[in-house]
Amino acid sequence: MPSAGEDMDTWIEQDRTDRKSDADRARTVPDTGTLGKAVAVLDVVARAERPMRFRDLREAIGQPPGTLHRQVSNLISEGLLQVNPDHSYGLGLRLLQFAARAWSGNRFREIAEPHLAALHEKTGETVHLGVLSDLEVIYLDKVESRQAVRMHSQIGNASPCYCTGVGKAALSALPPEDAWARIARVDFRRHTEHTLTDAAVLGEELADIRAAGIAFDREEHETGIHCVAAPIRSHDRSFVGGISVTAPSYRIAMAQLERWADDVRAAAAAINADIEIRLGPRA
Amino acid sequence: MPSAGEDMDTWIEQDRTDRKSDADRARTVPDTGTLGKAVAVLDVVARAERPMRFRDLREAIGQPPGTLHRQVSNLISEGLLQVNPDHSYGLGLRLLQFAARAWSGNRFREIAEPHLAALHEKTGETVHLGVLSDLEVIYLDKVESRQAVRMHSQIGNASPCYCTGVGKAALSALPPEDAWARIARVDFRRHTEHTLTDAAVLGEELADIRAAGIAFDREEHETGIHCVAAPIRSHDRSFVGGISVTAPSYRIAMAQLERWADDVRAAAAAINADIEIRLGPRA
DNA sequence: TAAGTTGTTCCATATAGTGGAACGTCGTTT
DNA sequence: AAACGACGTTCCACTATATGGAACAACTTA
Numbered sequence: 001m002p003s004a005g006e007d008m009d010t011w012i013e014q015d016r017t018d019r020k021s022d023a024d025r026a027r028t029v030p031d032t033g034t035l036g037k038a039v040a041v042l043d044v045v046a047r048a049e050r051p052m053r054f055r056d057l058r059e060a061i062g063q064p065p066g067t068l069h070r071q072v073s074n075l076i077s078e079g080l081l082q083v084n085p086d087h088s089y090g091l092g093l094r095l096l097q098f099a100a101r102a103w104s105g106n107r108f109r110e111i112a113e114p115h116l117a118a119l120h121e122k123t124g125e126t127v128h129l130g131v132l133s134d135l136e137v138i139y140l141d142k143v144e145s146r147q148a149v150r151m152h153s154q155i156g157n158a159s160p161c162y163c164t165g166v167g168k169a170a171l172s173a174l175p176p177e178d179a180w181a182r183i184a185r186v187d188f189r190r191h192t193e194h195t196l197t198d199a200a201v202l203g204e205e206l207a208d209i210r211a212a213g214i215a216f217d218r219e220e221h222e223t224g225i226h227c228v229a230a231p232i233r234s235h236d237r238s239f240v241g242g243i244s245v246t247a248p249s250y251r252i253a254m255a256q257l258e259r260w261a262d263d264v265r266a267a268a269a270a271i272n273a274d275i276e277i278r279l280g281p282r283a
Numbered sequence: 284m285p286s287a288g289e290d291m292d293t294w295i296e297q298d299r300t301d302r303k304s305d306a307d308r309a310r311t312v313p314d315t316g317t318l319g320k321a322v323a324v325l326d327v328v329a330r331a332e333r334p335m336r337f338r339d340l341r342e343a344i345g346q347p348p349g350t351l352h353r354q355v356s357n358l359i360s361e362g363l364l365q366v367n368p369d370h371s372y373g374l375g376l377r378l379l380q381f382a383a384r385a386w387s388g389n390r391f392r393e394i395a396e397p398h399l400a401a402l403h404e405k406t407g408e409t410v411h412l413g414v415l416s417d418l419e420v421i422y423l424d425k426v427e428s429r430q431a432v433r434m435h436s437q438i439g440n441a442s443p444c445y446c447t448g449v450g451k452a453a454l455s456a457l458p459p460e461d462a463w464a465r466i467a468r469v470d471f472r473r474h475t476e477h478t479l480t481d482a483a484v485l486g487e488e489l490a491d492i493r494a495a496g497i498a499f500d501r502e503e504h505e506t507g508i509h510c511v512a513a514p515i516r517s518h519d520r521s522f523v524g525g526i527s528v529t530a531p532s533y534r535i536a537m538a539q540l541e542r543w544a545d546d547v548r549a550a551a552a553a554i555n556a557d558i559e560i561r562l563g564p565r566a
Numbered sequence: 567t568a569a570g571t572t573g574t575t576c577c578a579t580a581t582a583g584t585g586g587a588a589c590g591t592c593g594t595t596t
Numbered sequence: 597a598a599a600c601g602a603c604g605t606t607c608c609a610c611t612a613t614a615t616g617g618a619a620c621a622a623c624t625t626a
Contacts, residue, residue: 033614034582035354036360037583038321039377042381046384047384053603065603066586066606067584073605080322085521087604090385094416096421096423096438097329098325098329099378099382099383100438101330102374102378105374107373134362136380138376138379140376155379156382158380234368279367279369314582316582317582336572336573337572347616348573349615350616352575353614370572
């Protein structure tokens, strides 16, 4: 919408420019057509902090009411979306059903499971398994002593790749050009005072991580929490991820994390070997 | 495909009949167009026992190769599907991400949580929370003593509505016509020797359940496992579900389940009251 | 190497999605 | 209580998008 001060022509010109850059993007980013628009709706609902009503979706998506209404209706019919009693939208239960299968059927997770347990046994701290999904890390599994905290809260959760141990480890396992390409698209947000917020700096750290085979998160994502991580990958690097040992910094010093580095590296190496054997090119 | 003995005309006639009944169904079942076809692919992958390659999908879906290929490509681009190293398909990690939000954002689950814990405290046995999704029960939560069995395996899983305690409880909370309509669409499969496999019998039992406010699963789904369940519902019955206490029959007798019935009923009543307060029409 | 199977790309056609506008419906205001 | 306005829903001509046959590429098996 043009602000009061601008004249109409300027705004229209602006609009043309936007359309052009959209078209440019369409050439590089694969167009997923109708499906893409549908999952965009799901994404808005998933990422929303406050309850979203129809009007809110309309603003967030920018589709005309008739169109959006049909998209939403279809999503509801398919069980991917549901309407709460207060007319706000929530994600549908069908997604839970799909996710249960996605999780139990995931070979990566299945292979890593015993190694995560062993690593937890050795360190006594929380162990994570995550894989890189575009610019985010999605946590596939978690082993911790105190089961009091419900594990659901973590599995499936996504965190940024540039400020988590698993994320940086995963990036380091990518071909460097690919890693740079992704870093270039990162929207750096400062989560703590230690968060890296510069693509160049992150790129250099990746080189170090690649050389050492170990990544550290020095309270870059959450104050008071640090971790040591190592990369895991499929043979052709179509999947990259990482495992990590996470601990509160008040209880576990960085020096201890560094002492665990070898164990983490060894566990990751064992997982990679298993992956090679069970998912490898000649499997 | 026509079997060797049939002649071609008979088979074609058969085919025409099928098409007609498909068209009839299309009038009653809402058409979700392109989206529906996409999730049909996800569903096939999700329900598949063995790994599915492109050819297998083609057989299961019945789409021409070009079309199916694009649908699959789009799903992959959106992260809803992924290709395993062996060229078989698996559900994508984006689904895990969505499910994590669907779960943590579910008001129903949130409200029921403390009541489930209390019921577990009282009985010492496994407590489930499930909601009805068309003809299946999807388990939203689970409280059990031995955390040895990973809880992921259960959350999000779907079970038939006609042979589970939660399922029958949920059906009993529906308006009777709605319950009958769903029962009519059930594809009864005998899971154990006690499984109800007749719509009329199930309908009658629902009347009893409605009167008693309690449903039993007498080893109808799995031999050696029985449970006592009670219905929960949203104020307008747009959601119906149930809670249950489940136990192995070798250790807990039916008589004990019957003794727990009051506790289960009370817990369900408490949840329903909370729902009324926090999600009710005047909330 | 050849033959066969499995998967991918292309393009004219038909179908399904689009969005403006007109219509209900509910909650708020005078 | 009536009127207004905001929010959501339905409808339909138009057009963008999905479709699927066919030709092509890649990978397996004989």
